[in-house]
Amino acid sequence: MPMNRTGRPSHSGEGTLPAPFESFSGHRGLRHEEPLIFEIGDARHSGVDIEDAGDFQTALGGLERNGSIGLPGLSEPQTVRHFTRLSQKNYGIDSGFFPLGSCTMKHNPRLNEKVARLPGLADIHPLQPQSTVQGALAVMRDLSHWLMTLTGMPAVALNPKAGAHGELCGIMAIRAALEARGDARKIILVPESAHGTNPATAVFCGYQVKAIPAGPDGRVDLEALKKALGPDVAGIMLTNPNTCGLFERDIIKIAEAVHEAGGFFYCDGANFNAIVGRVRPGDLGIDAMHINLHKTFSTPHGGGGPGSGPVVFSEALAPYAPLPYVVETDDGLALHEHHQGADDQSFGRLVAFHGQMGMYVRALAYMLSHGHDGLRQLAEDAVLNANYLLAELSTHITASFTGPCMHEALFDDRFLKDTGISTLDFAKAMIDEGYHPMTMYFPLVVHGAMLIEPTESESKATLDEFIASMRGLAAAAKEAAETGKTERFTAAPHFAPLRRLDETLAARQPLLKWTAPTPSQAAE
Numbered sequence: 001m002p003m004n005r006t007g008r009p010s011h012s013g014e015g016t017l018p019a020p021f022e023s024f025s026g027h028r029g030l031r032h033e034e035p036l037i038f039e040i041g042d043a044r045h046s047g048v049d050i051e052d053a054g055d056f057q058t059a060l061g062g063l064e065r066n067g068s069i070g071l072p073g074l075s076e077p078q079t080v081r082h083f084t085r086l087s088q089k090n091y092g093i094d095s096g097f098f099p100l101g102s103c104t105m106k107h108n109p110r111l112n113e114k115v116a117r118l119p120g121l122a123d124i125h126p127l128q129p130q131s132t133v134q135g136a137l138a139v140m141r142d143l144s145h146w147l148m149t150l151t152g153m154p155a156v157a158l159n160p161k162a163g164a165h166g167e168l169c170g171i172m173a174i175r176a177a178l179e180a181r182g183d184a185r186k187i188i189l190v191p192e193s194a195h196g197t198n199p200a201t202a203v204f205c206g207y208q209v210k211a212i213p214a215g216p217d218g219r220v221d222l223e224a225l226k227k228a229l230g231p232d233v234a235g236i237m238l239t240n241p242n243t244c245g246l247f248e249r250d251i252i253k254i255a256e257a258v259h260e261a262g263g264f265f266y267c268d269g270a271n272f273n274a275i276v277g278r279v280r281p282g283d284l285g286i287d288a289m290h291i292n293l294h295k296t297f298s299t300p301h302g303g304g305g306p307g308s309g310p311v312v313f314s315e316a317l318a319p320y321a322p323l324p325y326v327v328e329t330d331d332g333l334a335l336h337e338h339h340q341g342a343d344d345q346s347f348g349r350l351v352a353f354h355g356q357m358g359m360y361v362r363a364l365a366y367m368l369s370h371g372h373d374g375l376r377q378l379a380e381d382a383v384l385n386a387n388y389l390l391a392e393l394s395t396h397i398t399a400s401f402t403g404p405c406m407h408e409a410l411f412d413d414r415f416l417k418d419t420g421i422s423t424l425d426f427a428k429a430m431i432d433e434g435y436h437p438m439t440m441y442f443p444l445v446v447h448g449a450m451l452i453e454p455t456e457s458e459s460k461a462t463l464d465e466f467i468a469s470m471r472g473l474a475a476a477a478k479e480a481a482e483t484g485k486t487e488r489f490t491a492a493p494h495f496a497p498l499r500r501l502d503e504t505l506a507a508r509q510p511l512l513k514w515t516a517p518t519p520s521q522a523a524e
């Protein structure tokens, strides 16, 4: 394997279209090999001019450092180039189509970013006197209003910092409500198609998880659910639309059955994008539901930024919601550390301060710029786009369920039967086509799942290009199986900066620590 100037193996010459020669620099065209930051620069370099500290007396009483801690030293141009090149290796929604199912990788409007960077919002501190941050508190109040209105729920906790954190918040409120009535139930029901965070949350809160099977139509088996209900069931965690991209048509019957058995109904609202403006979860009998602001209401996420997972609550759970929350007082807006009224039974604080302020601003900017009609249209367009892909792709790739879908389309690996090509191979071949692969092997209810979520922000032209590539790949897979030449898939990706990585090894033994090369390595 060729080595680049840093002494690390070069991957750049390995495509199916090999370069006629190795470059002297180790780079390939304008695509640079980028070393680790520790492998470039020198501790004596700096991006800023700081005067020599001269003689000084430390006040650390002997706790001061007695040697170098190995920080990298780079000049400003070196720093800019390093991070710019790294950013160019990162595929994101701003680079191209990103149909990662269940993640709602939609366009993030630049308007949101502009508003979030206003100094009055970006530069405030959570410990500032409340009289000086009235605008930020108004953002929180208005966002709460929109979330309660869109969901038809009477209370909201803004502060959970991700969808999974929202689940934790909701299940903690359910547990507080059950404890308040002296009812220590032990079981949470979770459908088989659920996101992994659902059972993880239930177990983290001390519950046993009982799986509910899906029916042949990809939806919860209502009879199986009713059989599982009993005096020890604290509640159910149900995703709607579910992770097969299907609306749980029995949701009202499910809510009634759970309530009749004395349990609570937690809804995983990560897929709210499909129904916002069309259905109010509060009308469906839900007691608590998180909303992934970073999915439905846009914000760079998935390596691109933080999440935010506010939870809306029913009347029954509202008294147990976490603190603080914004209230109007005679002196303006304030954060209250107690629920109003006699029945304050909050489980307490969930986060140190007030949650992800920057995301509140982005979500509210998104809501205000879309308006109620725009939000409804985004759900309609998301569903339309997914159904277009479902219809156009199901001629070549096996759709898992019959009938229309919601915001994402589920396919499985039956079309690859006897080809020797797996879902993973197919996904890697999509990288060669310039697409971030769809979600793979999830949900678990079908074999070799391929979950495709186009979102509303993709044009028909983009979808048509994608369809042509996917059909081409499906036909190429059949042909490869006939000729026995499957390397296009089994050795893919061929054109990416790095070839097939050992993902298991990378997860089990990540190389997170850089060690200085020995003098002989450095000399090579």
Ligand SMILES: *Cc1c(COP(=O)(O)O)cnc(C)c1O
Pocket (backbone or CB within 6 Å): 102, 103, 162, 163, 164, 165, 195, 197, 239, 243, 268, 270, 271, 292, 307, 308, 309
């Ligand atoms: C994304 C997602 C979650 C988790 O949300 P995070 O914000 O990533 O913690 C939970 N459930 C479903 C169905 C999801 O799609």
